[in-house]
Amino acid sequence: MHHIQLSNTAFEGANSVYLLGDGDADAPTTLVDAGVASADVEAELRAALGDRGVAFADVDRLLLTHWHHDHAGLAGAIQSESGADVSVHEADAPLVAQSENAREDLHAAQEAALREWGLPDEEREGLLRFSADHRYLRGDPVDVTPVSDGDTVALGAFEAEVVHLPGHAAGLVAYVVEHEWRREAFVGDAVLPKYTPNVGGADVRVDRPLARYLESLERVQSLDLDRAWPGHRGPIFAVSERAGDIAAHHDERTARVERAVADLAPATPWAVSAELFGSLSGIHVLHGPGEAYAHLDHLAREGVLRETPDGYVPA
Structure with missing residues (x-):
């Protein structure tokens, strides 16, 4: 397995792509995730694969952890040259395939959320312009193979099990592999080593986003x-401990959100976001209030807060 890091100036730093099966005649040449569909990143990926003697046309299989452009953007370009089978969870498959209905539904849900927040x-309007300006990063449409929780994908001498981990995205999955004495997984953005994945704004389709992510x-x-091999940065060795740390971080943030509502009530997600994160720009104008909303919604469902037409108030 080879870990390839690709640049990503539009979203959350360098992306990780993983090359499996090269040099093994009995295993399909496989990529896990694909990076954003920019000319610079495509050139980086071609060069990194070329260093291993692999071209886009040699890729047999693509395993996508979720639909976000920095993970799925180049899948269409790779598939157009190789005919690779592209696996993605059924919840994200229409977005990767670039179904017009799925795209319209997502954009409508985002616009509604921005108003509600x-x-x-x-x-x-600035965020909508940012999104329009970066729409090219999603790349070309993909002929996808939808997968579900518990499915397995053959990778030569071993298999990868699909494990559905919604929260950051509705269809986020890990691909779990057992070989020799190790049990490893390609986890996308389910668990990251240095910062916490956004919940609430990164995929507004997710119902009960914080609860789903904690699960x-x-x-x-x-x-x-x-x-664990994450979608950004290097490997995670104490995986359970890192997952526990992220859960504890969300407990602390929930307490901060509750205190913010006590001070600001009635408090909108945008107002709480300002308390948590200060001034925001670019994609973070979506992620900040989305994260605040995820915690506000969680507290309201727990009966700690109550939602009113003007914002959230203590219950």
């Missing part, structure tokens, strides 16, 4: 992994 018109963290802990 209380974003000022200037911020909302996914518990499932990661139950997998008993020796090592």
Whole structure:
């Protein structure tokens, strides 16, 4: 297995792509994730694969952890040259395939969320312009093979099990592999080594986003992994501990959100976001209030807060 790092100036830093099976005549040449569809990143990926004697045309299989452009953007370009089979969870498959209905539904849900979260018109319109300006990063449409929780994907001498871990994205999955004495997984953005994946704004389709993500963290802990390969940065060795740390971080943030509502009530997600993160720009104008919303929604469902037409108030 070879870990390839690709640049990504539009979203969350360098992306990780993983090359499997090169040099093994009995295994399909496989990539896990693909990077954003920019000319610079495509050139980086071609060069990195070329160093291993692999061209886009040699790729037999692509395993996508979720639909976000920095993970799926180049899948279409790779598939157009190789005919590779592209696996992605059924919840994200229409977005990777670039179904017009799925795209329209997502954009409508995002616009509705931005209004419900209380974003000022200037911020909302700026975010929509940012999204339009970076739409090319999603790349070309892909002929996808939808997968579900519990499915397996053949990788030569071993298989990868699909484990559904929603929260950051509705269809985020890990691909769990057992070989020799190790149990490892390619986890996308389910667990990251240095910062916490955004919940609430990164995929507005997710219902109960914080609760779903906390459930996914518990499932990661139950997998008993020796090592995880994330979508950004390097490997995670103490996987269960890292998942627990992220859950504890969200407990602390929930307490901060509760205190913010006590001070600001009635408090919109946008107002709480300002308390948590300060001034925001670019994609973070979506992620900040989305994260605040995820915690506000969680507290409201727990009966700690109550949602009113003007914002959240203590219950």
